[in-house]
Amino acid sequence: MNTAGIRVRFAPSPTGPLHLGGVRTALYNYLFARKFNGSFILRIEDTDQNRFVPGAEEYIIKSLQWCGLEFDEDVLKGGPHAPYRQSERSVIYKEYIQILLDKSHAYIAFDTAAGLEEARNTLSQGHEQFQYGNKTRLLMKNSLSMTADEVSQRIERGDRYVIRVLIPENQTVVFHDLIRGEVKVHTDTLDDKVLFKSDGLPTYHLANVVDDYLMKISHVIRGEEWLPSAPLHLLLYRFFGWEDCMPQFAHLPLILKPDGNGKLSKRDGDRLGFPVFPLEWKDPVSNDISHGYKEDGYLPDAFINMLALLGWNPGTEQEIFTMAELIAAFSLDRINKAGAKFDPSKARWFNHKYIQQKPDEELYNYLSPELIANGIDADREHVLHIIGLIKERVELLSDLWKHSVFFFRAPESYDQQVKQKIWQEGTSFIVEEFAILASKIEPFDKETLHQLIEEFTTARKIKMGQLMNPLRLLAVGSNQGPGMMDIAVLLGKEEFLKRIYRGLKNI
């Protein structure tokens, strides 16, 4: 493969929040670009004003930023092929659609919505659906079926019209997809797609071909939903005479819902309780809030790692990758053909792994705001210590607080199920005896405490658990947490004993 001048683009439509699949498409483009020292470009495909959603573009940019996918050219920083928002490039498309018109590869069509509806009703024969194409185009109201005079008259009087591609008859379009190999389609099954809408803006098909050409895109890496229209795009390159510099195509498999079949959608996340969006999204119309990976406590590198392996694999047994490792290992030919069902529990596993690896200092940044929000003013060193003890058991960053709260607050209730299991005749007495001895030790550190516990349990002929479990229940309120001695030491002698006595009274 020629790797000189690699340029790829991520081209979302700002019609709402970017979901998992979109992020993965962006990621694969990014990985591919970085691997070959190419350029990664963001192009906003906002040619449909009806579907414009305020805030969506900002959301997309912020999401990708959070993921660590930085663009070389985009709407904010510009670049040699600005503007990068298609709504700002409308003059360009007008110029190019005219070329197609002049070469008779496109034609003007006046059909109204009602007219098309009628055609769909009357021209569908049996099981065959109406298709605006070689069999029907002469029956419709367009520059092919009308005289030139009639056409110009209609235009002059202000009739609205669209411009359709004129699909050639009886040809086979063949192209090579980098993931799927050779794909062949007969032109008679293609319809005369609208290239230019009556509102003066192009449709995706025209805009993406013109822009990819103008922006010197070398590879188009996009979702499988575009595969059926790829032959049309190839035809457009041919009509423009750009076939020799046409980008190579790679159509990615879809991400499917975890249960059943079909494309993953926002609904599945709500239904099964996992986020499908990188960042939280508040719908500007309904005000509905959708969960985001960030807000739910996922680390961006874990999220990216998980996504990278959903549909691609390195051919080795490595599963944990830094971005640099992903860039080094990535290749398009190791992308799977079949769709991948999304597995939320694997996403959690990745996050768990990443949290375990994270330095305590970094985790501190996530826990500290939560402490402040809960009105806790704790010494940084102290908190760092706690994080070191609990991090191996937290799956989500948002669990950091849940797993450490008892270090900052004495329990208000005691798990009665646990009590039933561990509290025996004489437990209160043992605990009280122990508390008296513990109050005398100095220093109150792990070693000294350990020694005391050894001596105490040996002398009383009891098992360690008979002492430790009740202590834990009184100090923590349940059967959770790191080693009991670590907890006691971190709490400090005074607080520890206070909890013991208070607990004995209230349990």
Next chain:
RNA sequence: GGCCCGUUCGUCUAGUCGGUUAGGACGCCAGGUUUUCAUCCUGGAAAUCAGGGGUUCGAUCCCCCUACGGGCUACCA
């Protein structure tokens, strides 16, 4: 309906020159470590490679058909 794409453990996948006890990971189960819960360690169950035909001494791997699943089929991307 038409066109296109796909099909290896429940899930993500390895397997790319046809000969493997079909490997790994998540999840699940069991055991061990531990003062608890987790972590961690060990082990286990789990795929007649969608089905049927070929080609071949031999097919997960090559060819064909069928089934099933998915995508597309807008003046949306």
